[in-house]
Amino acid sequence: MSVSYERIEISNGIYFNSLQNAPLKTNSMTIHLTAPLQSETAAKTAVLPFYLSDTNNTYRTEKALALKLQQLYGANLGDGTLKLGDSQNIQLAASCINNKYAFDNEDVTGELGKILFDCLLNPYVVEEAFEEKIFGLKKRELEDSILSEINDKRPYAFKRAGKVIFEGEPAAISNQGELPDAQALNARDAYSHYLKKISESAIEISFAGQSEDDAKRVLETIVKPAFSSLSRSYKEFTKFKKSPLKPEPKRVVEYLDIAQSKMVMAFKHKTNEKIPSHVMSLLNAVIGATPSSKLFMNVREKLSLCYYCSSTYNDFKGCLAIDSGVEGKNAARAEEEIIRQISLTKKGEISSDEIDNAKRQIINSARTINDSPSAMISWYFTKNFANEIESPEERIIKIQSVNKTDLVNAANTLELDSVYLLTKEEK
Numbered sequence: 001m002s003v004s005y006e007r008i009e010i011s012n013g014i015y016f017n018s019l020q021n022a023p024l025k026t027n028s029m030t031i032h033l034t035a036p037l038q039s040e041t042a043a044k045t046a047v048l049p050f051y052l053s054d055t056n057n058t059y060r061t062e063k064a065l066a067l068k069l070q071q072l073y074g075a076n077l078g079d080g081t082l083k084l085g086d087s088q089n090i091q092l093a094a095s096c097i098n099n100k101y102a103f104d105n106e107d108v109t110g111e112l113g114k115i116l117f118d119c120l121l122n123p124y125v126v127e128e129a130f131e132e133k134i135f136g137l138k139k140r141e142l143e144d145s146i147l148s149e150i151n152d153k154r155p156y157a158f159k160r161a162g163k164v165i166f167e168g169e170p171a172a173i174s175n176q177g178e179l180p181d182a183q184a185l186n187a188r189d190a191y192s193h194y195l196k197k198i199s200e201s202a203i204e205i206s207f208a209g210q211s212e213d214d215a216k217r218v219l220e221t222i223v224k225p226a227f228s229s230l231s232r233s234y235k236e237f238t239k240f241k242k243s244p245l246k247p248e249p250k251r252v253v254e255y256l257d258i259a260q261s262k263m264v265m266a267f268k269h270k271t272n273e274k275i276p277s278h279v280m281s282l283l284n285a286v287i288g289a290t291p292s293s294k295l296f297m298n299v300r301e302k303l304s305l306c307y308y309c310s311s312t313y314n315d316f317k318g319c320l321a322i323d324s325g326v327e328g329k330n331a332a333r334a335e336e337e338i339i340r341q342i343s344l345t346k347k348g349e350i351s352s353d354e355i356d357n358a359k360r361q362i363i364n365s366a367r368t369i370n371d372s373p374s375a376m377i378s379w380y381f382t383k384n385f386a387n388e389i390e391s392p393e394e395r396i397i398k399i400q401s402v403n404k405t406d407l408v409n410a411a412n413t414l415e416l417d418s419v420y421l422l423t424k425e426e427k
Helices: 042-052 062-071 108-121 132-151 153-165 179-183 187-200 212-228 277-289 294-302 328-346 352-367 373-385 392-401 404-411
Strands: 003-011 014-021 026-036 076-084 087-097 202-209 250-255 261-269 308-314 319-326 414-423
Touching: 003 212, 003 373, 014 212, 014 373, 026 108, 026 187, 026 373, 042 076, 042 087, 042 132, 042 179, 042 187, 062 076, 062 108, 076 108, 087 108, 087 373, 108 212, 132 153, 132 179, 132 187, 153 250, 153 261, 153 319, 153 414, 202 212, 202 373, 261 328, 277 294, 277 308, 277 319, 277 328, 277 352, 277 392, 277 404, 294 308, 294 319, 294 328, 319 328, 328 404, 328 414, 352 392
Parallel strands: 014 202, 250 414
Antiparallel strands: 003 014, 026 087, 026 202, 076 087, 261 319, 261 414, 308 319
């Protein structure tokens, strides 16, 4: 399966990424805006995709925009907010059928592209402010999203743990901001902040689909004209920085009336040596990211200490986080066994089956990326962000090359940094 990828700089801090794969039947376009994550602006930034994705100056109501999308063969517009390292990223995305499947040679991709860029660069504005009524609704959506975080205890605990793990770093800040900041938002200040984000953010525009001609047409007729007269004051910024290991592990317990306790343990590198991301990816899979991992097979299955126990690796921050759902009375035993499994890994007690199974699952996942336009866009955006450009096929080759010694050496750079426990208070 041949995939074509090209990245073009349009202007200072603005890039266009073109991805083609012949079997694809839909086209996807995504605009990422990335800037430093700051507590005083997190909520102001997080509310923007709520507002920008539902209206623009041509289609001034959600109903009008939804009707137009329906006419474009059920095209979709979406939005999102991400935390990447020490940066806050917002995105607008659109997808539609390939033009070849439309009637009468209709340029569905071109029409949708214009709508998408109008949402970003020509929003519905009244007297130097977002439209008051619509903004009020979007502000409420952000508030509800923040309030709802506590309803899903696993990600809530992970977010609370992040404040401990990355204490004093931008990565500790919520990508949605805090509730009082969201409640204080107003339409005029939000619009002023929007203008600042357009001017100062790193902007990545991505197109993925079947036809190179579609990509070139979007670039020449929509993207370049849209940004040709845009005033920019973009400056390079530090997108992520490895999180330093604490001198001693920090332990925090928070209480909430919950049936199942949540524990998050963070391990960080004790040196500044850069461990290749593909090595850490495989180590993470061996330790806890797959059903055949040490944590799943031992802590959960064999010893039944956890309802779930898995690991994730944040390559931007150099942090391996292990989160588990436990009975409060079993938390100490679960922590002890998790540390033991890490210790065994450091000693080289890793079987060939564990390595082979972990490789197989990573490779199978990587092989599906080129089947989806949105997955392709996400892959190359993340790789560009990390300054580590590689295709899924190149990643597979690297994963296949990792051996047991590589894993043991990488494991021995990790030390316990912090332990967070969310549990019910004993009465």
